[in-house]
Amino acid sequence: LEFTMTTFKKIPSSEITPEHIYNDRRNFIKNLGLILSSTALSTFTNTGFTALNTLPSFIQSKDLSNEKLTSFKDITSYNNYYEFGTSKSDPQDHAHLLKIDPWSISIEGSVAKPLKLDIDELIKLIPIEERIYRLRCVEGWSMVIPWIGIPLNSLLKKVTPTGNAKYVEFVSLKRPSEMIGQKDDMLDWPYTEGLRLDEAMHPLTILAVGLYGKVLPKQNGAPIRLVVPWKYGFKSIKAITKIRLVEKMPISTWMKANPKEYGFYSNVNPEVDHPRWTQATERRIGESLLSPRLKTQMFNGYKEEVAHLYQGMDLNKNF
Numbered sequence: 001l002e003f004t005m006t007t008f009k010k011i012p013s014s015e016i017t018p019e020h021i022y023n024d025r026r027n028f029i030k031n032l033g034l035i036l037s038s039t040a041l042s043t044f045t046n047t048g049f050t051a052l053n054t055l056p057s058f059i060q061s062k063d064l065s066n067e068k069l070t071s072f073k074d075i076t077s078y079n080n081y082y083e084f085g086t087s088k089s090d091p092q093d094h095a096h097l098l099k100i101d102p103w104s105i106s107i108e109g110s111v112a113k114p115l116k117l118d119i120d121e122l123i124k125l126i127p128i129e130e131r132i133y134r135l136r137c138v139e140g141w142s143m144v145i146p147w148i149g150i151p152l153n154s155l156l157k158k159v160t161p162t163g164n165a166k167y168v169e170f171v172s173l174k175r176p177s178e179m180i181g182q183k184d185d186m187l188d189w190p191y192t193e194g195l196r197l198d199e200a201m202h203p204l205t206i207l208a209v210g211l212y213g214k215v216l217p218k219q220n221g222a223p224i225r226l227v228v229p230w231k232y233g234f235k236s237i238k239a240i241t242k243i244r245l246v247e248k249m250p251i252s253t254w255m256k257a258n259p260k261e262y263g264f265y266s267n268v269n270p271e272v273d274h275p276r277w278t279q280a281t282e283r284r285i286g287e288s289l290l291s292p293r294l295k296t297q298m299f300n301g302y303k304e305e306v307a308h309l310y311q312g313m314d315l316n317k318n319f
């Protein structure tokens with residue numbers, strides 16, 4: 001740990017970004033083959049949730065080591081979060097108005113043991129892990145983000161879904177006094193999303209509570225948001241208050257708003273275009289506008305892990 005602290009000190013503190021700290025830690029782990037625990041990074045971590053004060057172990061669920069991580073600045077200033085407005089900079093400008101403490105999340109519906117927990121209780125109940133995922137937006141851009149979260153399947157197992165549970169519905173917060181975009185009824189608030197139960201139980205699906213070793217910034221969905229890395233960005237619902245296990249396929253906010261353009265599955269698929277734009281290529285946020293667009297990969301690069309979930313389905317119809 002002495003060694004890492006020295007490494008950090010070579011960077012003038014004015015220039016220390018979360019990714020400096022993070023990449024130092026990453027290289028340190030790579031070079032020495034060590035798992036580094038809390039001390040070094042927690043110096044820089046300012047968290048509101050006590051359970052997050054100890055850093056999770058470093059788990060790289062997918063080898064993305066050849067891909068540069070998107071900068072903390074880009075991850076936190078180029079956002080989609082319509083509760084705070086429709087432009088990419090609105091969330092960074094307005095999300096600070098949201099009060100996230102106290103916050104509870106309830107897991108209910110077709111379950112044997114419903115739960116209502118605050119974020120600290122949740123993190124104590126299920127160990128947090130660090131996962132690096134691509135997040136691919138339907139509009140043709142992508143980021144690579146080091147998330148911290150808990151596997152959703154661990155939480156669902158705690159409530160014991162009953163035989164009627166076929167789908168999982170997620171509900172965001174509705175609080176127009178703090179979410180100023182909700183004064184506009186351009187979407188049907190609260191924002192909702194859904195997954196099939198097997199998608200929700202997939203080990204890649206997480207509930208994120210942090211990124212770059214820090215508590216999740218409000219514009220990214222604090223205190224808790226979903227991350228489903230093989231689906232378009234809008235499935236990764238932010239500011240979750242309720243998780244409901246249900247029998248029928250939930251109609252998500254975007255399906256309701258525009259069923260021709262947004263389907264239930266929303267799997268990243270370069271072969272099925274959005275009616276108004278191609279989905280075959282993407283721009284990595286942070287790269288020069290002159291650099292060539294990347295070819296989008298089937299299931300956002302997670303084909304090996306998830307393709308079996310959709311075997312035999314017509315993905316042109318089930319978009």
Ligand SMILES: Nc1nc2c(c(=O)[nH]1)N[C@H]1C(S)=C(S)[C@@H](COP(=O)(O)O)O[C@H]1N2
Pocket residue numbers: 075078079080081082083135136137138172191219220221232233234235236237238239
């Ligand atoms: N509650 C809520 N969740 C949301 C959205 C939203 O408007 N409201 N936007 C979605 C969209 S379209 C995207 S691309 C991702 C963006 O996540 P990020 O800002 O953390 O990159 O959040 C998703 N989750």
Ligand SMILES: [Mo]
Pocket residue numbers: 080137138139232233234
């Ligand atoms: Mo999106």
